[in-house]
Amino acid sequence: MSAVKILAIETSCDETSAAVSANDTILSNIVHSQIDIHAAYGGVVPEIASRSHIEALPKVIDMALEDAQTSLSDIDAVAVTYGPGLIGALMAGLSYAKGLAFSLGTELIAVNHLVGHISAGFLCGATPPLICLIASGGHTNIVLVKGYTSFEVLGRTLDDAAGESIDKVARSLGFSYPGGPKLDELAGYGDAAAIDFPRPMIGDDSLDFSFSGLKSAVLNYLNISQMRGMDIVREDVCASFRQAVVDVLIEKTMKAARMYNIRNILICGGVSRNILLRVEFGRKCSEKGYSLTLPPVSLCSDNAAMVAAAAYRQWLEGDFADFGINADPSLEL
Secondary structure, three states, X not given: OOOOEEEEEEOOOOEEEEEEEEOOEEEEEEEEEOHHHHHOOOOOOHHHHHHHHHHHHHHHXXXXXXXXXXXXXXXXXXXXXXXXXXXXXXXXXXXXHHHHHHHHOOEEEEEEHHHHHHHHHHOOOOOOOEEEEEEOOOOEEEEEEEEOOEEEEEEEEOOOOHHHHHHHHHHHOOOOOOOHHHHHHHHOOOOOOOOOOOOOOOOOOOOOEOOHHHHHHHHHHHHHHHHOOOOOOHHHHHHXXXXXXXXXXXXXXXXXXXXXXXXXXXXXXXHHHOHHHHHHHHHHHHHHXXXXXXXXXXXXXXXXXXXXXXXXXXXXXXXXXXXXXXXXOOOOO
């Protein structure tokens, strides 16, 4: 039997991506970033993101097909992220995918963006059951992955996501967009014990998160220091803040693993690119004898390879979408 070939599209925020897969093997994965476009505005402008997706999609898809040495006539299904994300960005990708699937006479597969992030781990050998931390700009969830298509959310952020708080602190420190990687880099030169920032809910029995108070604590520190004419050592602020975020993410995830007696852990989402987070999780899991899956940086940010991986599992279960499906910016797992 020939392999199932899927053309996947991802446009949930500010990356336009297309990938081609054959069963669970990724043949190509093209990502077009809009960072240069949005940098002038200090963050993603939804309307501009939507228009940029519309302009970039034809070229990105052609590049994905060329890299995969595949033609549209070989495609068995078109997969696309339909939520969560920016409504206009989602609609750009979903509308294109619908038209393409209809014209080709193929199946349409609608993928939850969060399932996509989890599926990036499957591409790296992660196998259920496992505890997964999804940490990104818009989401911070702890998920019990029971099977390749079976998930239970054990904990979620009650306010700001980890990535959102990182972006806001980075902006307050004067870093240009995107500030997260710059904050992470500068933190490597600072003293993580210099400032005692809070670790919200770290000792709480709940597996939920709250990063709003930590973000406010950093902003208050910066404001008070400026008013008093004190020198602000940005390296120390970055390091101390980063350590607080990482401590909370690791403690909550390890707590979930203990509670559910699961020794396989997966970390995914944009925040999983954080250098300290990767190092500390590796050390903690090694100490406990846990198996840790950390996708490569290229699969942590939004990309279509993860959408293709999720779509293949849905194909196996006959989980197809009809052409009346709408984008859902608030879609949950």
